[in-house]
Amino acid sequence: xxxxxxxxxxxxxxxxxxxxxxxxxxxxxxxxxxxxxxxxxxxxxxxxxxxxxxxxxxxxxxxxxxxxxxxxxxxxxxxxxxxxxxxxxxxxxxxxxxxxxxxxxxxxxxxxxxxxxxxxxxxxxxxxxxxxxxxxxxxxxxxxxxxxxxxxxxxxxxxxxxxxxxxxxxxxxxxxxxxxxxxxxxxxxxxxxxxxxxxxxxxxxxxxxxxxxxxxxxxxxxxxxxxxxxxxxxxxxxxxxxxxxxxxxxxxxxxxxxxxxxxxxxxxxxxxxxxxxxxxxxxx
Amino acid sequence: xxxxxxxxxxxxxxxxxxxxxxxxxxxxxxxxxxxxxxxxxxxxxxxxxxxxxxxxxxxxxxxxxxxxxxxxxxxxxxxxxxxxxxxxxxxxxxxxxxxxxxxxxxxxxxxxxxxxxxxxxxxxxxxxxxxxxxxxxxxxxxxxxxxxxxxxxxxxxxxxxxxxxxxxxxxxxxxxxxxxxxxxxxxxxxxxxxxxxxxxxxxxxxxxxxxxxxxxxxxxxxxxxxxxxxxxxxxxxxxxxxxxxxxxxxxxxxxxxxxxxxxxxxxxxxxxxxxxx
Numbered sequence: 155x156x157x158x159x160x161x162x163x164x165x166x167x168x169x170x171x172x173x174x175x176x177x178x179x180x181x182x183x184x185x186x187x188x189x190x191x192x193x194x195x196x197x198x199x200x201x202x203x204x205x206x207x208x209x210x211x212x213x214x215x216x217x218x219x220x221x222x223x224x225x226x227x228x229x230x231x232x233x234x235x236x237x238x239x240x241x242x243x244x245x246x247x248x249x250x251x252x253x254x255x256x257x258x259x260x261x262x263x264x265x266x267x268x269x270x271x272x273x274x275x276x277x278x279x280x281x282x283x284x285x286x287x288x289x290x291x292x293x294x295x296x297x298x299x300x301x302x303x304x305x306x307x308x309x310x311x312x313x314x315x316x317x318x319x320x321x322x323x324x325x326x327x328x329x330x331x332x333x334x335x336x337x338x339x340x341x342x343x344x345x346x347x348x349x350x351x352x353x354x355x356x357x358x359x360x361x362x363x364x365x366x367x368x369x370x371x372x373x374x375x376x377x378x379x380x381x382x383x384x385x386x387x388x389x390x391x392x393x394x395x396x397x398x399x400x401x402x403x404x405x406x407x408x409x410x411x412x413x414x415x416x417x418x419x420x421x422x423x424x425x426x427x428x429x430x431x432x433x434x435x436x437x438x
Numbered sequence: 439x440x441x442x443x444x445x446x447x448x449x450x451x452x453x454x455x456x457x458x459x460x461x462x463x464x465x466x467x468x469x470x471x472x473x474x475x476x477x478x479x480x481x482x483x484x485x486x487x488x489x490x491x492x493x494x495x496x497x498x499x500x501x502x503x504x505x506x507x508x509x510x511x512x513x514x515x516x517x518x519x520x521x522x523x524x525x526x527x528x529x530x531x532x533x534x535x536x537x538x539x540x541x542x543x544x545x546x547x548x549x550x551x552x553x554x555x556x557x558x559x560x561x562x563x564x565x566x567x568x569x570x571x572x573x574x575x576x577x578x579x580x581x582x583x584x585x586x587x588x589x590x591x592x593x594x595x596x597x598x599x600x601x602x603x604x605x606x607x608x609x610x611x612x613x614x615x616x617x618x619x620x621x622x623x624x625x626x627x628x629x630x631x632x633x634x635x636x637x638x639x640x641x642x643x644x645x646x647x648x649x650x651x652x653x654x655x656x657x658x659x660x661x662x663x664x665x666x667x668x669x670x671x672x673x674x675x676x677x678x679x680x681x682x683x684x685x686x687x688x689x690x691x692x693x694x695x696x697x698x699x700x701x702x703x704x705x706x707x708x709x710x711x712x713x714x715x
Contacts, residue, residue, distance in 0.1 A: 196610045302480035328606070331479045331636050332678040357610060360639075360681060397612025399639060402681040402701050409705030424681055428688050435689075435712050 159320060159351055160184040160207060164221035167202060167211060176202040178375040179221070186319070189342070189352040191362045191383065194372035195397055200355045203372070204324045207353075208242045209235045226319075240269075243313030245306070247325040252309050253297040258289055261297060261308055262315050269316075283311040287341060303334025310341060320351040327358060335361060360401045363387050363422045371396070388420040403427035410434075442467040443599060443630050444491060448500035451486055460486045462654040463500070468632070470598070473625045475641040475662070476634045478651030479676030484634045487651065488601055491632070493517040505598070519548055522597035524621075527609075528581075528588035537579075538572040540587060544595040555594075562590040566620070582616060589620055600624060602633040606640065618644050638680045642666065642698050650675050663695040 160183070167177040177199045184190055192200050205211040209230040212219045223230040225241055246252065255261040262283060266276045284290050287307040297305055306326055313321060323342060327335035335358060343365035346352050356362045362369075362383075369386040371379040373396060379386055387393070390408040393400045400408075407420045407427060415434050421427035446466040452459050461483050468474055476484050489495040490502045493514040502509045504520050525531040534540035541562060545555045559572070566586040570579060576587055592600070602621055606614045614637070622644060625631045635641060641648060641662065648665040650658040652675040658665050666672070666683040682699045686707070693707060 195612060329480075329636075331676045332638060333673065333676040334480065335636075336678065357606075397610060397615075399611045402639065403685055405701030406682060406685060406704045406708075409702050410708060413705065413709045415709075424684055427681075427685055431685075431689060431708065435708075 156185045156187055158183045159186045159226055161224045162203075162207070162221075163223075165203075165206060165223060166220040167206060167217055169202075169215070169217040172217070175375050176217075177206065180375075180377055181221075182370065182377065182380055184320075184351060184353065186351055187346070187349055188368055189346045189366050190354070190368045190370060191366035192353065192355045192370045192372060193357070193359065193362070193398060194378075197374065198372040199375040200372055201324055202375075204244060204322050204353070204355060206230065207322065208244055209233060209238045239318070240316055241318055242320045242322060243316055243318035244322040244324060245309045245313050245326045247328050252312070253305060256296055257294045258284070258297065258300075258308050258311075259293045262312050265312065266315055279315045279317065283314045286314065286344075287311040301334065302330050303337055306330060306334065306338055307341070310338065314345075318350075320353065321345060322353045322355075324355045325357065326354075327356065327361070339364060359387060359393070359399060363401050384419070384422055387422055390420070407431065441470060442503075443470040443505055444468040445503040445506075446487075446490070446500070447503075449487075449490065449497050449502060450499035451490070451495060452498045453486075458654075459498075460654055461490075464654075464656055466649070466656060466659075468630060470630055471625070471628055472647055473622075473631045473645055474633070474647045474649060475645035476632060476649050476651065477636070477638070477641060477677060478657070482651040482675070483654040484651050485603075486654075488603070488632070488634065491517075491599070491601065492521045492523055515547065518544070518597070519595060520597055521599045521601060522592035522595060524589055524592055524600060524602045524617075528584040529577075531588045531591075532576045532584060535575060536572065537570055537574050537576060537587060540576050541591045541594045544591060548595055558594040558596070562593045565593060566590040581613070585613070585617055586620065589617075593624070597629075599630045599632065602631065604635050605633065606635060606637045614640060638666075638678065642680045642682070643700060646698070650677060652676075662698040666699070667695070 162180055162182050165177055165180040166175055168175045194200055202211060205215060206223050207230060212231055213235055219231060225238055230238060253261055255264055262280055263276055266279060284293055287310055289307055297308060327338045339361040342352050342354060346365060354362060366383045369383045370377055371386060388404050390400045390405060401422060403424055404420050404422055407417055411417050417430060421430050446464050449461055449464040450459050451461040478484050493509045493512060496510050504517060532540055534543060538559060541559045542555050545558050566589060568583060568586050568590060570583060576584060579587060605617045618640060621631050645662050648662050649656060657675050658668060658671060666679040669679045672679055682701055682704045686699060686704055690707060690711060
């Protein structure tokens with residue numbers, strides 16, 4: 155078992171001027187190298203949880219916090235946010251709001267200069283991330299002229315240049331067209347293979363199903379389920395009871411099973427579905 | 439086919455200071471009562487096109503007709519009578535102090551009589567199944583109620599065309615479905631509905647016609663089930679067909695779909711096939 159990197163213990167949080175807790179007794183441990191998807195309806199507390207992990211809650215957004223979050227053993231409510239940001243990078247829904255420089259290269263280099271890193275190190279990191287997100291040829295373009303997907307990739311590159319061990323993507327694909335969203339998911343999958351820990355808050359279950367190995371389901375500030383991605387994402391009745399749309403291929407197999415088709419387990423992606431349905435058709 | 443309620447002829451549009459046309463020779467007809475999804479990559483021209491329907495933009499070249507009238511001859515307020523625009527987030531739209539004022543605002547601006555406004559309020563509250571006090575503050579309503587109030591205040595202007603711009607933003611699947619069900623009900627009553635979205639699952643559940651935009655032009659236009667079967671072409675426009683279509687293509691390529699595909703319908707088709715075989 156690999157080392158724990160985020161340990162959340164009995165965490166509760168109430169925003170200032172609010173009565174209803176945004177998080178209620180949330181506990182989990184995320185280990186190095188895991189790819190965790192967080193799903194749930196709006197108001198479930200998903201973004202609140204992300205902010206509690208990187209210390210923005212309670213240090214910048216205030217409220218009443220109980221329990222604890224530890225990031226590599228450091229308490230996130232007391233460790234300066236800029237120190238945590240070197241361990242945890244976060245990309246949010248509206249990347250445009252995060253971009254402030256006049257070209258992509260500057261956007262990536264600026265925070266590194268603020269860390270007073272040596273020139274060669276800045277150059278090395280820049281070249282690495284700009285190639286990783288496939289924006290090498292666009293490097294001198296103004297972010298304004300980029301597509302939505304490219305802007306999100308710039309935001310991801312800027313976050314990765316800090317060399318965080320954990321990357322949090324908080325609905326980072328929700329404003330992208332389907333191909334732009336797929337690009338971000340593929341990138342997240344590649345980062346996982348390189349050993350990064352990925353936490354992805356996501357409504358797009360079809361895409362999430364491709365790379366996540368663990369799913370945390372939240373509702374009204376609580377964790378409802380936490381476990382194997384395949385098991386949770388193929389639980390059609392459970393997801394639908396929360397108003398979540400399960401992968402279409404899983405739903406198709408679910409209906410076939412109700413009509414008597416005997417699946418060993420419900421498929422989660424297109425390849426699995428094609429194989430298992432073809433096999434069952436032949437055997438009939 | 440009934441008469442075109444929206445007609446676009448050789449439309450070109452260039453934003454000031456840009457060298458490339460945002461719309462390049464677009465031709466299009468939408469008939470009364472259609473349910474159309476307008477899809478395409480970020481930057482493909484969807485929003486620019488829609489802004490020509492409600493008159494917020496006027497063509498650089500070409501013509502746009504709404505109900506047979508050239509939009510350059512109409513003021514935006516006059517167009518508002520024909521075209522209702524539903525914001526993605528009700529809280530971006532709602533601004534009044536009371537439910538009554540919120541609904542009355544549009545009709546008042548259109549010069550409806552006091553009497554007519556009151557009957558409109560009664561009508562749209564009933565139509566949207568909103569059982570609320572007229573003096574209530576909109577922000578004290580539940581989110582679902584605010585959504586229905588937002589649609590109600592658009593309906594009070596009796597627009598025959600409804601434009602719904604990205605019903606998924608800031609909302610989860612359940613909330614998006616609630617809004618789309620409202621839109622479906624209105625379509626059943628004869629309103630023409632145009633929705634723009636990146637969510638192809640929503641498109642395949644609701645739209646009967648799909649228009650795909652690419653680089654300022656119409657790239658594909660046809661029945662939902664036909665457009666989603668052209669997966670390679672769609673990919674070049676930044677669109678991925680929903681997984682049920684990809685699954686259908688590899689398992690039952692020969693079957694004529696006839697209507698849009700849902701997981702349940704694909705399961706039925708597969709089941710019938712295997713019983714026959």
